[in-house]
Amino acid sequence: xxxxxxxxxxxxxxxxxxxxxxxxxxxxxxxxxxxxxxxxxxxxxxxxxxxxxxxxxxxxxxxxxxxxxxxxxxxxxxxxxxxxxxxxxxxxxxxxxxxxxxxxxxxxxxxxxxxxxxxxxxxxxxxxxxxxxxxxxxxxxxxxxxxxxxxxxxxxxxxxxxxxxxxxxxxxxxxxxxxxxxxxxxxxxxxxxxxxxxxxxxxxxxxxxxxxxxxxxxxxxxxxxxxxxxxxxxxxxxxxxxxxxxxxxxxxxxxxxxxxxxxxxxxxxxxxxxxxxxxxxxxxxxxxxxxxxxxxxxxxxxxxxxxxxxxxxxxxxxxxxxxxxxxxxxxxxxxxxxxxxxxxxxxxxxxxxxxxxxxxxxxxxxxxxxxxxxxxxxxxxxxxxxxxxxxxxxxxxxxxxxxxxxxxxxxxxxxxxxxxxxxxxxxxxxxxxxxxxxxxxxxxxxxxxxxxxxxxxxxxxxxxxxxxxxxxxxxxxxxxxxxxxxxxxxxxxxxxxxxxxxxxxxxxxxxxxxxxxxxxxxxxxxxxxxxxxxxxx
Amino acid sequence: xxxxxxxxxxxxxxxxxxxxxxxxxxxxxxxxxxxxxxxxxxxxxxxxxxxxxxxxxxxxxxxxxxxxxxxxxxxxxxxxxxxxxxxxxxxxxxxxxxxxxxxxxxxxxxxxxxxxxxxxxxxxxxxxxxxxxxxxxxxxxxxxxxxxxxxxxxxxxxxxxxxxxxxxxxxxxxxxxxxxxxxxxxxxxxxxxxxxxxxxxxxxxxxxxxxxxxxxxxxxxxxxxxxxxxxxxxxxxxxxxxxxxxxxxxxxxxxxxxxxxxxxxxxxxxxxxxxxxxxxxxxxxxxxxxxxxxxxxxxxxxxx
Numbered sequence: 001x002x003x004x005x006x007x008x009x010x011x012x013x014x015x016x017x018x019x020x021x022x023x024x025x026x027x028x029x030x031x032x033x034x035x036x037x038x039x040x041x042x043x044x045x046x047x048x049x050x051x052x053x054x055x056x057x058x059x060x061x062x063x064x065x066x067x068x069x070x071x072x073x074x075x076x077x078x079x080x081x082x083x084x085x086x087x088x089x090x091x092x093x094x095x096x097x098x099x100x101x102x103x104x105x106x107x108x109x110x111x112x113x114x115x116x117x118x119x120x121x122x123x124x125x126x127x128x129x130x131x132x133x134x135x136x137x138x139x140x141x142x143x144x145x146x147x148x149x150x151x152x153x154x155x156x157x158x159x160x161x162x163x164x165x166x167x168x169x170x171x172x173x174x175x176x177x178x179x180x181x182x183x184x185x186x187x188x189x190x191x192x193x194x195x196x197x198x199x200x201x202x203x204x205x206x207x208x209x210x211x212x213x214x215x216x217x218x219x220x221x222x223x224x225x226x227x228x229x230x231x232x233x234x235x236x237x238x239x240x241x242x243x244x245x246x247x248x249x250x251x252x253x254x255x256x257x258x259x260x261x262x263x264x265x266x267x268x269x270x271x272x273x274x275x276x277x278x279x280x281x282x283x284x285x286x287x288x289x290x291x292x293x294x295x296x297x298x299x300x301x302x303x304x305x306x307x308x309x310x311x312x313x314x315x316x317x318x319x320x321x322x323x324x325x326x327x328x329x330x331x332x333x334x335x336x337x338x339x340x341x342x343x344x345x346x347x348x349x350x351x352x353x354x355x356x357x358x359x360x361x362x363x364x365x366x367x368x369x370x371x372x373x374x375x376x377x378x379x380x381x382x383x384x385x386x387x388x389x390x391x392x393x394x395x396x397x398x399x400x401x402x403x404x405x406x407x408x409x410x411x412x413x414x415x416x417x418x419x420x421x422x423x424x425x426x427x428x429x430x431x432x433x434x435x436x437x438x439x440x441x442x443x444x445x446x447x448x449x450x451x452x453x454x455x456x457x458x459x460x461x462x463x464x465x466x467x468x469x470x471x472x473x474x475x476x477x478x479x480x481x482x483x484x485x486x487x488x489x490x491x492x493x494x495x496x497x498x499x500x501x502x503x504x505x506x507x508x509x510x511x512x513x514x515x516x517x518x519x520x521x522x523x524x525x526x527x528x529x530x531x532x533x534x535x536x537x
Numbered sequence: 538x539x540x541x542x543x544x545x546x547x548x549x550x551x552x553x554x555x556x557x558x559x560x561x562x563x564x565x566x567x568x569x570x571x572x573x574x575x576x577x578x579x580x581x582x583x584x585x586x587x588x589x590x591x592x593x594x595x596x597x598x599x600x601x602x603x604x605x606x607x608x609x610x611x612x613x614x615x616x617x618x619x620x621x622x623x624x625x626x627x628x629x630x631x632x633x634x635x636x637x638x639x640x641x642x643x644x645x646x647x648x649x650x651x652x653x654x655x656x657x658x659x660x661x662x663x664x665x666x667x668x669x670x671x672x673x674x675x676x677x678x679x680x681x682x683x684x685x686x687x688x689x690x691x692x693x694x695x696x697x698x699x700x701x702x703x704x705x706x707x708x709x710x711x712x713x714x715x716x717x718x719x720x721x722x723x724x725x726x727x728x729x730x731x732x733x734x735x736x737x738x739x740x741x742x743x744x745x746x747x748x749x750x751x752x753x754x755x756x757x758x759x760x761x762x763x764x765x766x767x768x769x770x771x772x773x774x775x776x777x778x779x780x781x782x783x784x785x786x787x788x789x790x791x792x793x794x795x796x797x798x799x800x801x802x803x804x805x806x807x808x809x810x811x812x813x814x815x816x817x818x819x820x821x822x823x824x825x826x827x828x829x830x831x832x833x834x835x836x837x838x839x840x841x
Contacts, residue, residue: 006705084817092569093812100568101791108783111706112635114628129705138706159708184576191623192780193787198574212818224820320572321814321821324833341597355593356573356795361833363803363810369599379596410577410591410795434577434589 005129010139010172011164018130018172019058021456025126026463030470032477032508040502042459043452053451056168057175058130061451063215066171075167078211082170085210086148089202097320101195102202106141109134109194115186120437121179124463131460133186133196136176139163140199174213177203181442181461182317183403188434200443204318214318217447222314223322227329231276231310232447240309243279244286244302251287256528261290264337265301270376271334272300273311274345275490278515282493284531285346288517292377295526296385301337308333311345312490313353317444327358331366341369343376346515348402348442348489351409374405374488377516378414381421387525390422395482397423397519398472400465400496401436402489410434415488415516422523429468437464439487441495457495458502466499469511479510482534488516540745540753547746550767557774558782565786570805575795580613581605582795591795599797610793618781619643634692641686641722648678648739655740656747676736679729686722690715714778720765728762735759 005019023036033039045055054066069075088094089102115133116122122131129135142163146156156162163169180200187195208214216222222232230237244261252259262268272293278285293300302309307329315323334342344351355370362368380386399419405411412433419426431437439446440462448457473483487493496513505511512534522531578589583604585591592603616622621639624632652675658668694715697703729735738759745753755763773779798806810829814821822835 081817088816094814094816096569096809096812097572098574100565100571100786101574103568104565104783104787104791108777108780108787110777110780111703111711112624112628112631113702113706114624114631116702117627134706159710161708187576187792189623189627191617191621191627192784193792195574195787195791209816209818209821212820219820321816321832324829325835328833356575358572359798360570360572360802360806361810363798363806367798367803369597371597372593375594375596375598406589407577408575409593410575410579410582410585410589411593412577412588412590413585414594 005135007135007138007142007161008163011166011169013056014168015056017056017059019128021058021060021125021128021460023459025128026459027124027126027467029463029467029503030474033466033470033503033505043455045452049451054171054175057172058179058456060175060453060456062175062178062448062453062456063213064450065216066174066213069167078167078170079165081211082165082206083147085206086144088210089206090144090148095202095320098198098202101198105137105194105196105199106144108192109137109141110192111138112191114191115189115194115196118185118189120183120185120440120464121181121461124460130176131179133180136173136180136203137194137196137199139169139173139176140203143169173203174207177201177207178215178443178445178448179456179461181403181438181440181445183438183442184407185403185435185438188407197443201318205320208319209321215444215448215450217449218314218318218444219322222444222447223319223326226307226310226312226314227322227325228306230306232312232314233276233280233310235276235279235310237304237306237309240276240279241304247279247283247287248290251284251291254529255291255531257291257526258294259287259290260294261286262301263304265299267338268299268301269340270298270300271308271337271339271342272302272345273308273330273342273350274302275312275347275350276310277312277490277494278345281497282490282515284518284533285490285515288515288521288531289345291521291524291527292380292386292517295524296380296383298380300343301339303333303337305333305336311347311350311354313350313358314444314447316349316353316357323353323358324361327354327361328366330354331358331362331368334368335365339368341371343371344373346373346488346490346517348404348492349444351402351411352404356409372405372409372411372414374411374414374516377520378418381418381520388422388520388523389525390424390523392530393423393519393523394425395484396425396427396473396476397484397486398427398429398469399432400429400439400469400485400487400489400492400513401432401434402487402492403436403438403442405489406436407434415486418516418520419486422519427472429472437468439465439492439495440499441491444491446491446495446498454498458498462495462499466503466505470505470509473509473511477509479506479508481510483509483511484519484532485511485513486516486519487513540751543742543753543755544746544749544751546764546767550771554770554774558779561774561779562782565783566790569809570802571791573794574791576792579793579795580609581607581793583609610789614788617784631696634689634696636689637685638689638693638718641682641684641689642718644678644682645686645722645725648675648682651675651678652736652739652743653747655736656744659740659744660748672734672736672740675740676729676734679725679735679739683722683726683729687719687726690719690722694719710776714776717769717772721762721769724758724762724765728758731758732756 119133125131146152177200182197184197226232248259274286313326445457580586582591583606595601732738814823
């Protein structure tokens with residue numbers, strides 16, 4: 001185990017673990033979470049797992065299926081595939097999508113290390129060298145310079161810090177590309193505009209598009225299932241419709257008002273595309289939308305055609321091909337339904353993938369107007385069509401800013417205007433807005449749970465955010481006072497659910513997490529019983 | 538060095554510098570349009586840039602005019618370039634040295650420009666009183682530039698060599714670049730101290746260059762400095778020190794590029810989408826002939 005990890009260590013010592021995560025070295029949390037001995041331990045790999053799995057990075061495994069070569073011939077094959085992928089990343093044909101940002105980030109980093117202190121993972125880890133945003137990027141940069149650029153091998157020998165390319169380097173790089181939330185806070189800090197998050201994503205892309213390596217939750221059970229079956233949840237169209245119909249009936253009973261969700265309404269003004277995971281994990285969210293849209297008299301619909309009832313697009317985390325396929329399908333469905341606009345659900349990466357990144361994939365009549373749920377809800381709340389009583393939300397509320405909506409799209413204020421109006425005890429975290437910290441589930445990490453990855457994403461990736469949440473409510477630590485973290489993004493909510501459960505934050509501090517639409521419905525005058533059921537989150 | 542050699546050397550260096558810088562700038566600017574990858578805050582977002590908001594905060598943004606500020610991005614970049622705002626805000630410990638270093642370069646460039654002006658003044662035979670003032674200013678610029686640049690360079694060399702946060706990322710070229718720049722500033726300071734009237738010597742040299750006077754002679758300290766400066770200008774465009782060009786693109790063409798697709802862009806995009814895809818993973822389903830559009834719109838089969 002290396003305490004002073006060097007860049008050149010990365011390709012050495014084969015199966016040996018490069019660094020270790022111990023809870024003692026992580027940044028301390030505020031009370032009552034400051035006693036390490038009272039927290040669940042970090043799940044360590046068993047001897048059997050260490051034997052079977054590739055675990056040569058930090059003792060964490062995000063992808064159990066990562067292959068181990070049987071002989072030198074097979075190792076050589078992987079190295080050749082990797083070099084081939086590097087070349088494709090630098091080619092116009094295969095990577096026009098991100099070639100300019102990638103080349104600039106490879107060639108012009110001035111190594112000032114300003115970005116490191118922006119990274120919540122690096123900070124939370126107690127500044128473990130491995131998690132510097134620049135560590136991963138510099139390895140990648142040196143490999144590109146050595147193996148792709150003319151005269152690279154000679155220059156690598158003359159320069160200090162020559163990195164060998166072997167199976168160890170490749171597998172460690174693969175794992176390390178999934179120790180980044182792609183939140184781009186480091187990019188914001190960089191005076192040169194170098195994008196370390198993009199480099200992490202390009203690495204993931206190389207592994208996926210050339211070697212076929214990607215976390216099963218993002219690929220096999222992610223985009224593949226999404227495109228074939230309709231949703232990474234595994235829900236087929238009929239099941240999705242049945243589930244929502246069941247929820248309509250259930251919530252009609254609970255709320256005392258008629259809840260109905262329209263499907264496949266041709267010519268509707270709005271096609272709303274939820275994350276289907278909300279139907280399964282946070283059913284109050286889609287129902288809240290149904291209540292609000294109906295109460296405001298909006299002409300709207302959901303789509304039942306594959307994959308139109310699930311707005312996620314995991315391609316944005318790791319694969320341009322899959323990103324384009326999902327975005328094109330969504331747009332084709334909207335075109336078929338002849339809707340006037342598409343509204344994103346409460347899903348951060350859906351916003352980024354569909355509203356901006358895919359804006360340059362959807363040409364011609366596929367370029368249908370796409371709007372954020374934040375502006376949609378703001379317009380709805382302040383339209384005067386629905387009566388609200390903010391005193392129904394008189395409990396402490398704080399807002400988590402999903403990186404993909406706020407830092408990446410600049411949608412900052414609409415959600416705040418709603419919360420300032422409807423939640424008398426709304427308070428900000430520090431920092432917030434475009435300076436926020438990621439929840440730790442960004443970059444697809446929230447849905448990844450192979451081997452002991454959940455322990456890492458809760459303990460390390462989500463640590464800064466959990467600290468922020470506890471600090472935001474520090475004036476009212478009593479667990480009897482119920483507190484609400486508003487996270488208008490499914491993946492963020494899933495990560496929060498993991499974090500709050502791991503630390504027992506509901507029991508110790510009375511903290512729960514939910515979406516924005518639920519808070520709005522909770523404040524509706526026409527909803528007699530509280531919509532937010534504190535025991536069920 | 539005889540007169541004609543100075544001409545060949547100086548104009549050759551300037552020619553190579555301009556050619557390589559132009560080539561590298563065009564190479565970046567001609568890269569294909571990329572997928573949108575903007576990052577807040579975007580300073581041209583009028584009324585919203587204060588908190589990092591964008592036009593996407595508007596209800597049905599496509600029906601509303603986008604109000605763009607031209608001034609705020611310029612002020613932002615001016616602060617970034619001349620005050621190193623980003624380093625000041627996020628890496629304060631590095632700021633004094635890198636500020637001195639960059640300011641030394643800017644003042645040095647200012648001094649070169651002033652001496653070109655002085656050379657023109659000499660050719661135009663402007664009144665001596667005017668020329669003298671201009672020479673004094675150029676001389677002051679030289680002194681300040683060499684001092685700041687020299688201090689900044691030495692400080693950065695030491696910091697890079699000793700700071701455990703920076704040292705692991707240094708390469709031989711990191712040190713070469715700094716040493717070369719250090720040589721520029723130190724030789725300049727030496728020439729300033731030992732050349733009598735430094736600014737006059739510099740202005741006369743430039744005058745003789747631009748008038749193609751064949752009998753150029755330059756005394757030792759200044760000639761050494763000029764050789765080092767010209768060698769550095771020759772070296773510069775081949776290194777990553779031309780990040781001043783890259784920075785334009787990382788900000789304007791990536792971080793701040795929030796332009797929605799328009800007709801002109803669509804035409805370029807259609808061309809890009811018609812390119813063949815050769816990624817090898819099985820789920821891509823490329824056969825070497827399929828293009829991006831074929832692959833993105835193909836029906837899904839067994840492609841795990």
